[in-house]
Amino acid sequence: GENVEQHPSTLSVQEGDSAVIKCTYSDSASNYFPWYKQELGKRPQLIIDIRSNVGEKKDQRIAVTLNKTAKHFSLHITETQPEDSAVYFCAATDSWGKLQFGAGTQVVVTP
């Protein structure tokens, strides 16, 4: 089945700097890669997703890149703000369409 690994587990950045989170997956048939943000005590919320027919997608300060050959995808947050502090999860679908989540990255943005 699908195995998703996510790094780093914690990330501390200064406000205004960029943050990058990387994930790898094992199932070459995976074709959907969402990223979720989960603030403390709140529900996971989709912030951006990408499908396998696209190499990069951007939404304001957030971008995701996908390298299907290497089976890895990354989340990029530019000009970080304190409200970006949260746990971020990457995920990938397996051959059956089931989402497999990474272990999460705790992002802390310090003013």
Added chain:
Amino acid sequence: EAEVAQSPRYKITEKSQAVAFWCDPISGHATLYWYRQILGQGPELLVQFQDESVVDDSQLPKDRFSAERLKGVDSTLKIQPAELGDSAMYLCASSPKESGPNGNEQFFGPGTRLTVL
């Protein structure tokens, strides 16, 4: 904006007791998921429904867990008997599209935090 509803938000129970969680997906969403999220980890799928039918329950501990979605709308997840290791956040999610090899956006509820003493 419509959201997935879950209740209760918190549940404390003693081991060997029975517990039940309820989920009401976004209206019109055909696919419903139950996830378990252990502290410090990502959500893990327990069961997936397409309308009222189970399409994936491979990770559901069927000796103690059961789930139903009788009318293809709201759903109940039950644990009987609860064990200490069941302490976790139980998240419900729904998706407007049919399940299949192409993944789709899932909308999560606020979760039920279960503590088993």
